[in-house]
Amino acid sequence: xxxxxxxxxxxxxxxxxxxxxxxxxxxxxxxxxxxxxxxxxxxxxxxxxxxxxxxxxxxxxxxxxxxxxxxxxxxxxxxxxxxxxxxxxxxxxxxxxxxxxxxxxxxxxxxxxxxxxxxxxxxxxxxxxxxxxxxxxxxxxxxxxxxxxxxxxxxxxxxxxxxxxxxxxxxxxxxxxxxxxxxxxxxxxxxxxxxxxxxxxxxxxxxxxxxxxxxxxxxxxxxxxxx
Ligand SMILES: [Fe+2]
Numbered sequence: 432x433x434x435x436x437x438x439x440x441x442x443x444x445x446x447x448x449x450x451x452x453x454x455x456x457x458x459x460x461x462x463x464x465x466x467x468x469x470x471x472x473x474x475x476x477x478x479x480x481x482x483x484x485x486x487x488x489x490x491x492x493x494x495x496x497x498x499x500x501x502x503x504x505x506x507x508x509x510x511x512x513x514x515x516x517x518x519x520x521x522x523x524x525x526x527x528x529x530x531x532x533x534x535x536x537x538x539x540x541x542x543x544x545x546x547x548x549x550x551x552x553x554x555x556x557x558x559x560x561x562x563x564x565x566x567x568x569x570x571x572x573x574x575x576x577x578x579x580x581x582x583x584x585x586x587x588x589x590x591x592x593x594x595x596x597x598x599x600x601x602x603x604x605x606x607x608x609x610x611x612x613x614x615x616x617x618x619x620x621x622x623x624x625x626x627x628x629x630x631x632x633x634x635x636x637x638x639x640x641x642x643x644x645x646x647x648x649x650x651x652x653x654x655x656x657x658x
Contacts, residue, residue, distance in 0.1 A: 440489050445477050446470025448492070450646040453500050458491045460635060467641035468593075468600040503647050511648055512574050519640035520566045526633055527559040533626045541623065546616045548609045548626075555630070558602050565595045577652060585652045593649070596641045603634050 439448065449455045449466040459466040464477045478485040503511060534552035541547045573588045607613070613631035615623045 440474055440492060444471045445474060446642065446646040448474065449642055450501065451504065452492060452495065453497075454495045455492055456501075456639065456642065458488070458495065460638070462488060462491070464488070465600065465638075467638040467645060468596040470642065470646065501647075503643055508648070508651060509578055511643070512577065515640065515643060515648070516570070516574075519636060519643075520570070522636060523562055523566070523633070523640070524559075526629060526636075527555060527562065530626065530629050530633060531555045531559060533622060533629065537623050537626050540620075544616070546611065551606075551609050551626075551630075554602065554605055554609065558599075558606075561595075561598065561602075565592070565599075568592070568595075577648075582652065589649050589653060593645060596645060599637055599641060603637060606630055606634055 439452070443451070445459065445464060445466050447470075449459055449470060456466060458464075462483060463481060472480075474488055475485040478488050503514070506514060531552055534548065534555055538547060538549060538552055542549075568588070569592065573585065573592065576585055576588070610627050610630055613627045613634070615627045619627075
C-alpha cells in the first residue's frame with residue numbers, strides 16, 4: 432500500500448515502481464516519464480528531467496492507493512511469456528503493417544501540408560523490420576530457454592535484448608517528434624487522425640512490452656538485474 436511515508440517512492444527506480452505499484456504505468460505515461468528502457472533512475476531525477484516537481488509525481492502515485500496490483504506480478508513465467516506473445520508481439524505485427532500503409536497514404540495525399548509527417552512511413556517500416564528480428568530472437572531462442580528453466584546461461588541473450596530495447600526507445604522518440612507528439616492539425620482528415628491514434632497506441636504498447644520484459648520477466652533470470 433502506498434502511503435505518505437512509503438519509502439519505496441525514494442528507494443525504488445521508476446522501472447521498479449512501474450512493475451510493483453498498482454497502475455503506476457498510467458501515471459508515468461501521463462507525465463511522459465520513461466519507465467521502460469530508461470527506467471533505472473529515481474523518481475526525483477525523472478521529475479527533474481521532465482521539468483516537473485517530484486511532489487507532483489509522488490502525489491499522483493499516492494492517489495492510486497487501493498488499486499489492484501499489476502496482474503503480471505502474479506503470473507508464472509509461462510503465463511507471462513504467453514501474455515507477452517499474444518498481447519504485444521502479435522499486436523505489433525498486425526498494427527505496424529496497417530500503420531505503414533496508412534502513413535504512406537497520408538504522406539502522399541497531404542504532401543504539401545506544412546505539418547505532413549514526412550518520413551513517418553519509412554520510420555514505421557524500419558521499426559517493423561527491426562521488431563520482427565528482435566521478436567523472432569525471443570520467440571525462437573530466449574523464451575524457449577526460459578520455459579525450460581535455464582538460468583545464468585541467459586545473461587548474454589538478455590543483455591542483447593536490453594540493448595535492442597534501447598533502440599526501440601530511440602525509435603519512439605523519433606515517432607513522437609514526427610507526429611508532434613501524436614497531435615494532428617485541427618483540419619486533419621479521418622485517415623490522418625487514425626494514423627496518429629494508431630501510432631500513439633503502438634508507442635504505449637511498445638513501452639509496456641519493453642517494461643514487462645526489462646522489469647518483470649528478465650529479473651527472474653538474473654541475480655543482479657541490470658536494466
Ligand atoms: Fe518482446
